[in-house]
Amino acid sequence: MSAKRWGMLICVAVACSALASAIALDVDLRIAPDNPAIEYLKTPTDDPVARLAKRIDKGEVKLDYVPGRPGYLPALLKNLDINVDSQMLVFSKTSFQAQLISPRSPRAVYFNDSVSVGSVKGGEVLELASLDPKQGVVFYTLNVEKAAKPIFVRRDVCLQCHQVQATLGIPGIEVGSSYPKPDGTPNFSAGYTAVDHRIPLEQRWGGWFVTGNTGSVQHLGNAIAPDPENPKDLDTAGAHNLTSLASKVYLDGYVAQTSDIVALMVLEHQTRMTNLMIRAGWEMRVAQRDGRMAEAEPKLNTAIDELVAYMLYAEETPLKEPVEGVSTFTRTFPQRGPKDKHGRSLRDFDLKTRMFRYPMSYMIYSEAFDGMPDWVRERVYQRVYDVLIGKNSTARFSRISSTDRLAILEILRETKRGLPSYWNP
Numbered sequence: 001m002s003a004k005r006w007g008m009l010i011c012v013a014v015a016c017s018a019l020a021s022a023i024a025l026d027v028d029l030r031i032a033p034d035n036p037a038i039e040y041l042k043t044p045t046d047d048p049v050a051r052l053a054k055r056i057d058k059g060e061v062k063l064d065y066v067p068g069r070p071g072y073l074p075a076l077l078k079n080l081d082i083n084v085d086s087q088m089l090v091f092s093k094t095s096f097q098a099q100l101i102s103p104r105s106p107r108a109v110y111f112n113d114s115v116s117v118g119s120v121k122g123g124e125v126l127e128l129a130s131l132d133p134k135q136g137v138v139f140y141t142l143n144v145e146k147a148a149k150p151i152f153v154r155r156d157v158c159l160q161c162h163q164v165q166a167t168l169g170i171p172g173i174e175v176g177s178s179y180p181k182p183d184g185t186p187n188f189s190a191g192y193t194a195v196d197h198r199i200p201l202e203q204r205w206g207g208w209f210v211t212g213n214t215g216s217v218q219h220l221g222n223a224i225a226p227d228p229e230n231p232k233d234l235d236t237a238g239a240h241n242l243t244s245l246a247s248k249v250y251l252d253g254y255v256a257q258t259s260d261i262v263a264l265m266v267l268e269h270q271t272r273m274t275n276l277m278i279r280a281g282w283e284m285r286v287a288q289r290d291g292r293m294a295e296a297e298p299k300l301n302t303a304i305d306e307l308v309a310y311m312l313y314a315e316e317t318p319l320k321e322p323v324e325g326v327s328t329f330t331r332t333f334p335q336r337g338p339k340d341k342h343g344r345s346l347r348d349f350d351l352k353t354r355m356f357r358y359p360m361s362y363m364i365y366s367e368a369f370d371g372m373p374d375w376v377r378e379r380v381y382q383r384v385y386d387v388l389i390g391k392n393s394t395a396r397f398s399r400i401s402s403t404d405r406l407a408i409l410e411i412l413r414e415t416k417r418g419l420p421s422y423w424n425p
Contacts, residue, residue: 029169031282033159037289038135038282040171041156045138048080048115049130053152065146069253072142072150073119073126077255082112085327088267089249089259091184092207094176096158097123102184103224106209108254111267113336113366116173121253128152129162129173133371136171136278137162166194170282172275175268177206179225179232190231196272197265197316197355201323205264206234209249212261213241215321222248243326262325265355266333273363276307277372280380284373304376308383311361314396316354323351338365340414344407359400360384360408364416381420 033040044050055061064075077084091106093099097120101107108119118127125141132138139158142150159171166174177193178186186192186207195204201214205221222239225231238247244257251257280303287296309315324330334347346364348357356362363369369377386392387400388409413424 029165030163031169031279031286033156033163033171035286037285040135043135045130045132045135045154047130047132047135047138049128049138049140049152050132052079056149063150067146069121070255071126071144071146073117074255076117076126076142077110080112080115080117082110082115082117083329083332084110084256085258085260085329085332086110086112086263086267087254087256087258087260087327088264089209089245089254090207091209092176092178092180092186093184094161094178094186094207095120095127097125097127103180103182103248104250106184106249106259108256109267111263111270113270113363114368116267129158131274131366131368133367134278134281136282137173137274138171168275168279170275170278172278173271174275175264175271177204177208177220179220179234180207181228181231182224182226184224187225187231190225195268196310197269197313199268200317201319204268208264209242209245209259210261210264211242211245211258211326213243213322213324213326214261215241217320256327258327260325260327260329261323262333262349262351263327263329265323266329269355269361270363273310273361274366274368276303276310277363277366277368280304280307280376281372284376288373288375300376301379304379304383308380308387309396311364311380312384312387312397312400313354313356313359313361314399316359319351319353319355338415340411344411345415346408346411358408358411359404360412364412370418378420381423385420385423 061079063072065072066074088109089106090109091101091103093101095101095107095118100120100122105121110117114131116129123144125143128140129137130140139155140152141155142152162173163171175195177195178188179190180186193199193203201217201219205219208221210219210221218240220234222242223234223236225234227233245251245259283300283303287293330349334345336347337345339345346358346360346362350357387397388405412419
């Protein structure tokens with residue numbers, strides 16, 4: 001084993017130990033991957049990376065290799081349908097390639113609805129997290145060196161960090177905000193926040209680079225904590241409303257020059273939405289196999305209620321000032337659609353007082369949503385419908401205006417396949 005590889009193994013052990021301490025996992029929350037109803041470690045995967053691997057094996061796809069840092073990355077992003085403008089740069093040492101990550105050499109992350117790719121300067125592998133619609137996120141690596149036939153290697157060791165409280169006890173992804181030391185090491189004793197759309201911008205992006213404008217609203221991105229005696233005292237000089245990272249990062253070798261704030265916000269929403277869908281499905285499958293559906297129904301209903309509230313942005317933290325990205329992501333993400341006959345899409349941004357124009361998650365179009373057990377999905381549909389027609393007018397959904405409810409209903413009727421018949425007039 002090379003010294004470099006040994007160093008990586010040490011780092012992943014240290015990083016996971018620290019992260020586990022920062023995000024304590026309630027033993028009742030975690031569902032064992034080897035549960036007979038799940039068999040996460042044994043069941044053949046059906047995710048974007050697994051599908052791409054099969055196409056490569058059959059000779060249907062060849063990953064082009066660019067000598068130097070890009071390597072397989074451009075071809076990988078293209079074949080997984082991931083836009084380069086989704087690039088985000090994280091400089092906290094929270095990857096198993098942690099020793100190679102620093103504020104001057106951050107890890108790049110790219111994503112779409114179902115897969116993300118991580119790239120580290122000088123790293124031996126590309127890191128991939130790919131969503132199986134029933135099993136949750138599956139983790140892979142791809143060696144960066146050119147090969148006659150690139151091979152994706154499944155990495156279940158990643159569950160040490162990716163099956164925690166922040167992922168709801170199932171294999172998933174979360175975006176964390178911490179207080180980084182000058183070398184990028186997170187000081188978990190100072191605090192750690194798992195971020196989604198419910199978290200105020202002021203608590204987001206510690207350990208991340210952020211390009212974009214938030215007006216006078218300060219966030220934790222682009223800054224380090226230089227004084228070990230005051231780990232929450234971030235040096236924010238030159239850290240606010242950055243349009244370029246040239247003064248902070250050696251940008252040579254990155255396929256984009258930004259770490260876009262809007263891309264970060266979208267990924268943060270998407271991670272918890274995905275985890276909620278997979279969690280509800282796992283709970284249902286375990287209860288059904290164990291023959292205790294009646295006993296488990298209250299807990300399942302709670303999980304469904306949380307999912308419905310989240311997908312309707314019921315508890316989204318309002319934006320105090322408009323947010324503006326600096327890459328093309330704000331334009332290209334809505335183009336993914338689908339759109340109704342009026343050109344409306346659940347991917348349309350607002351970015352003035354809230355993230356999206358219409359408060360309904362675009363992840364309703366995902367394979368993960370359709371992959372939920374029928375019992376769960378049917379109840380989600382019914383509860384969403386009850387909110388949209390005004391039958392459920394509880395305080396939790398009071399922020400959704402009647403105009404928005406009608407618009408969402410109209411958009412979904414035209415663009416979402418498989419809606420129950422009662423959704424259509």
